[in-house]
Amino acid sequence: xxSVTQPDIHITVSEGASLELRCNYSYGATPYLFWxxxxxxxxxxxxxxxxxxxxxVQGIKGFEAExxxxxxxxxxxxxxxxxxxxxxxxxxxxxSGGYQKVTFGIGTKLQVIP
Amino acid sequence: xxxxxxxxxxxxxxxxQEVTLRCKPISGHNxxxxxxxxxxxxxxxxxxxxxxxxxxxxxxxxxxxxxxxPNASFSTLKIQPSEPRDSAVYFCASxxxxxxxxxxxxxxxxxxxxxxx
Numbered sequence: 001x002x003s004v005t006q007p008d009i010h011i012t013v014s015e016g017a018s019l020e021l022r023c024n025y026s027y028g029a030t031p032y033l034f035w036x037x038x039x040x041x042x043x044x045x046x047x048x049x050x051x052x053x054x055x056x057v058q059g060i061k062g063f064e065a066e067x068x069x070x071x072x073x074x075x076x077x078x079x080x081x082x083x084x085x086x087x088x089x090x091x092x093x094x095x096s097g098g099y100q101k102v103t104f105g106i107g108t109k110l111q112v113i114p
Numbered sequence: 115x116x117x118x119x120x121x122x123x124x125x126x127x128x129x130x131q132e133v134t135l136r137c138k139p140i141s142g143h144n145x146x147x148x149x150x151x152x153x154x155x156x157x158x159x160x161x162x163x164x165x166x167x168x169x170x171x172x173x174x175x176x177x178x179x180x181x182x183x184p185n186a187s188f189s190t191l192k193i194q195p196s197e198p199r200d201s202a203v204y205f206c207a208s209x210x211x212x213x214x215x216x217x218x219x220x221x222x223x224x225x226x227x228x229x230x231x
Binding site: 034036041044046090106 | 118156157159162170205207219220221222223224225
């Protein structure tokens with residue numbers, strides 16, 4: 001069965017600083033990988049996804065993520081954080097075969113300070 | 115497209131009462147998911163439908179929970195009787211699978227915040 005680990009429950013960064021949110025997955029084959037963002041009181045919105053091809057994936061709102069098979073990681077990055085990026089971020093892994101069960105990580109809550 | 119629609123957005127009920135949550139998926143999507151989100155357990159998949167058929171209900175906590183999808187545009191999640199430990203945010207999500215599109219990308223509704231007193 002697939003699983004996702006987000007080791008950082010809570011991260012605080014200063015506005016304008018760079019950001020990296022960590023995600024490690026466990027899956028026996030090539031996974032489908034996602035990052036979602038959830039603002040308070042809202043549903044989850046897809047930031048970016050990796051299915052195949054280029055391992056550096058660009059998403060919305062200036063985010064990017066890199067798939068590293070050797071490290072079983074899919075870390076999310078942004079070069080300069082804005083106050084509006086404060087939210088909770090979820091990494092997710094989906095099976096590449098069979099039905100599309102997607103397993104979500106526990107989430108990382110991002111706080112942005114002025 | 116209006117996106118995934120859930121109702122009600124907030125529900126407060128008393129222990130023992132029946133609760134019904136509703137979801138309208140995105141038109142044309144063939145897969146629907148119900149999730150529960152709590153601080154302690156994060157986001158948990160409760161049940162997955164494909165073409166209106168329940169495929170995986172292994173996440174449904176117990177017999178008090180039931181879900182139906184009578185047609186491609188409507189699904190319900192029912193809790194009967196409700197208990198305080200059922201208090202959570204319940205999300206519905208839909209996606210399109212198996213038709214050459216970006217499969218496995220799920221689109222989430224705004225959620226229903228359930229409080230059982």
